[in-house]
Amino acid sequence: MVQIAAPPRPRPLVRLIAARPLLSFFVLSFVPSFAYELVFIFVLDLPLVPWMFAAPFIGPFAAAFIVTAAADGRAGVRGLLRDLVRWRVGLRWYAVAAIGLPAVLMLCALPFSGGPGAFRPDPGALGEWAVAFVLVLVVGGPLGEEPGWRNFATPRLQERFGPVAGSLVLGVVWGLWHMPLFLVEGYNHAGGDLAATVLPYLVFLGFTTAIAFLFTWLYNRSDGSGPVAIVAHTFCNVSLLPVLFPGVENDLRYEVVQVAAFAVVAVVLIAATRGRLGRRG
Numbered sequence: 001m002v003q004i005a006a007p008p009r010p011r012p013l014v015r016l017i018a019a020r021p022l023l024s025f026f027v028l029s030f031v032p033s034f035a036y037e038l039v040f041i042f043v044l045d046l047p048l049v050p051w052m053f054a055a056p057f058i059g060p061f062a063a064a065f066i067v068t069a070a071a072d073g074r075a076g077v078r079g080l081l082r083d084l085v086r087w088r089v090g091l092r093w094y095a096v097a098a099i100g101l102p103a104v105l106m107l108c109a110l111p112f113s114g115g116p117g118a119f120r121p122d123p124g125a126l127g128e129w130a131v132a133f134v135l136v137l138v139v140g141g142p143l144g145e146e147p148g149w150r151n152f153a154t155p156r157l158q159e160r161f162g163p164v165a166g167s168l169v170l171g172v173v174w175g176l177w178h179m180p181l182f183l184v185e186g187y188n189h190a191g192g193d194l195a196a197t198v199l200p201y202l203v204f205l206g207f208t209t210a211i212a213f214l215f216t217w218l219y220n221r222s223d224g225s226g227p228v229a230i231v232a233h234t235f236c237n238v239s240l241l242p243v244l245f246p247g248v249e250n251d252l253r254y255e256v257v258q259v260a261a262f263a264v265v266a267v268v269l270i271a272a273t274r275g276r277l278g279r280r281g
Contacts, residue, residue, distance in 0.1 A: 017070035022156050025060075025067045029148055030177060033059030037180040048184055053139035059177070060148025068152065083151045084226035093222040097232035101214070102240055104265065108257040109241060109248045125242045133238045142233035149174055150219050150229040163216055163277035164270055171212030175205035189252045200252060206259040211236065213266035213277060220278030 017024040033055045040046045068076045113119065137143065149170060157166030182190040182201045189200040215229060222228040239250050248254070269277060 014070045017067055021067050021071045022153070022160065024070070025063045025148070025152060025156075026173060028063035028066060029060045032062070033177065034180055041180065041183055048181065048187065050139055052181070053144075056141050056144025056148075059144070060146075060152075061144045064148040064152035080147070080151060083224045084147055086223065086225045087227040089222040089225040089228060093218060093225065093228045094231060096218060097228050098235060101232055102235050104261055105236075105258060106240060106244055108254060108261050109245045111257060112254060113245050113248045119244065120246065121244050122242065122246045125246065129238065129240065129243050133234060136237045137230070137234045140234070140237055142230045142237065145174075146226060146229040146233055150215060151224060151226055154216055154219050155224065158216070158220075158279055162275070163220070163273075163279045164213070164275050167212045167216040167266075167277065168209065170216070171209035172205065174212060175208035178204065178208075189255070200255075203252060203255050203259060207255065207262065210259055210262035210266055213269055214262065217269050217273070217277045220276075220280070 036055050036058060037052065040051050064080060065077060068080050072079070153170055153173075154166070157170055160166065161169060179201065181187050182197050182204070184190065185192045188204050190197045191200070215232060218228055218232060219225075241248050241250055
């Protein structure tokens, strides 16, 4: 009788990750990033730019691939890579990411600009904005974060909790992941002490939570396109205010209005899709 050797059993750590993929992803997203950021902020006292560019890559980006490899093997990793380069999904979804989303952000500036009559585009600021857009795209977070938040976590959270609750969970987690950066004075209006940091951070947390529903809808409607999510994230991070409303400052009041606006967008999307946020099946 010919005996066939049993395939080798996965290592205990791999089995643990495969058994709890979402929990493992969140742990691997937070722990390396937090450790890296805290060392650079408190020990080495280095500026966020350019040193923080690695945090998303050793966090959500690496976690997405590590957990996918443990849970789904090589086939899963190939599928994740396909999603990350799936750019042929229809121009309308890029239009939502590159025109619709910024349009909402710019509408939020109207209360502080004196009304539509104060709209005075400054073409001279466009070149500087384009350079900032490319820098933020590459080193400012979108390329490192989105493979984790959208391409790994979104489908799994939807499967477990449904589109609405899954988006809510991810929006909160997305905001919590940025917490150490608010220890740096000036980051998203953070102050020099705890009291002056709490309010800006809560506003930021509200923003990531509110806009997560739009990102889930975009993810579902674009068949999980990584490029669409990355473009949308970049337009969130690079303000068009200097180009379209040169006299309006990107202050905390403006960000509060953004939270309210995207909360309305979230409610409209939930109602219009009957809670499915574009998810099929």
